[in-house]
Amino acid sequence: MGTGTGSSVVGKGLRSAGGIILTFGENQFHVDPGIGAVTKAAEYGINLRATTALLISHSHIHHANDANAVIDAMTLSGLDKKGVLIANKTAIHGTDDHQQAVSPYYRNLIERFIAVDRNQRIGVNDIEIQTLTARHHEPNSIGFKFFAPGITITYSADTVYAADIVEQYMGSNILILNVPYKKKVEGNLCIEDAIKIIQKVNPRLAILTHFGPEIVKADPLYEIREIQKQTSVQTIAAKDGMVINPVSYSASAGQKTLQGFKQGSPEAQSHTQ
Numbered sequence: 565m566g567t568g569t570g571s572s573v574v575g576k577g578l579r580s581a582g583g584i585i586l587t588f589g590e591n592q593f594h595v596d597p598g599i600g601a602v603t604k605a606a607e608y609g610i611n612l613r614a615t616t617a618l619l620i621s622h623s624h625i626h627h628a629n630d631a632n633a634v635i636d637a638m639t640l641s642g643l644d645k646k647g648v649l650i651a652n653k654t655a656i657h658g659t660d661d662h663q664q665a666v667s668p669y670y671r672n673l674i675e676r677f678i679a680v681d682r683n684q685r686i687g688v689n690d691i692e693i694q695t696l697t698a699r700h701h702e703p704n705s706i707g708f709k710f711f712a713p714g715i716t717i718t719y720s721a722d723t724v725y726a727a728d729i730v731e732q733y734m735g736s737n738i739l740i741l742n743v744p745y746k747k748k749v750e751g752n753l754c755i756e757d758a759i760k761i762i763q764k765v766n767p768r769l770a771i772l773t774h775f776g777p778e779i780v781k782a783d784p785l786y787e788i789r790e791i792q793k794q795t796s797v798q799t800i801a802a803k804d805g806m807v808i809n810p811v812s813y814s815a816s817a818g819q820k821t822l823q824g825f826k827q828g829s830p831e832a833q834s835h836t837q
């Protein structure tokens with residue numbers, strides 16, 4: 565529900581930052597409810613009341629700005645206490661530099677909240693979520709790996725490239741990477757990093773998202789072609805509102821061709837950031 569980052573992309577309305585909706589059967593996970601999460605959900609026909617779990621990788625505005633508003637929508641302002649909040653420590657407790665992204669008031673409208681560190685495992689119904697190390701300007705940043713029946717999906721969140729970080733992504737069927745920049749900028753991934761990661765992890769599908777102004781202006785298609793050429797992995801540049809049916813990329817899809825890619829399946833879809 566948003567594929568941008570930074571004031572010159574999101575601030576100018578070029579792309580939004582409402583997060584990613586992952587739907588596994590009856591479970592609806594909303595990952596990184598940044599700027600636009602509530603308005604874009606309405607625009608794209610996502611029912612926030614159906615949110616099973618809200619996940620926050622770190623407390624920057626393009627990842628957590630609308631967290632309180634999403635909780636308000638999912639719980640009918642607390643009338644229906646429900647759902648799970650899985651958020652990094654900063655989002656729940658704050659740091660010297662960052663306020664809590666989720667206020668104590670809204671946190672208490674949720675049925676269960678967990679302030680997670682790196683390398684933890686949390687079960688939500690039949691989905692297992694592993695928190696991953698991410699190194700970024702926000703000190704407690706994490707990524708997420710989702711183990712659902714038949715499919716493993718990794719979301720890097722904002723991080724630098726490092727061998728130990730890439731190691732955590734191994735075994736992913738779908739790999740979602742936040743790549744704001746073409747060239748190296750401290751604290752984030754660039755296109756060259758993405759190529760190295762995709763080569764090593766070799767997922768069925770790689771999705772690049774969270775684009776800064778340079779990539780948005782240039783249209784990421786050229787980069788995507790280059791990545792596909794170098795990695796032989798199907799790679800997509802996410803667009804706001806894009807829907808992907810992950811079933812075609814599941815482990816059980818075996819050696820089936822990647823042309824099974826369908827849009828808009830109601831039972832299994834992910835609205836990329």
Ligand SMILES: [Zn+2]
Binds near residue numbers: 622624700702
């Ligand atoms: Zn960030």
Ligand SMILES: [Zn+2]
Binds near residue numbers: 569627774
């Ligand atoms: Zn970011």
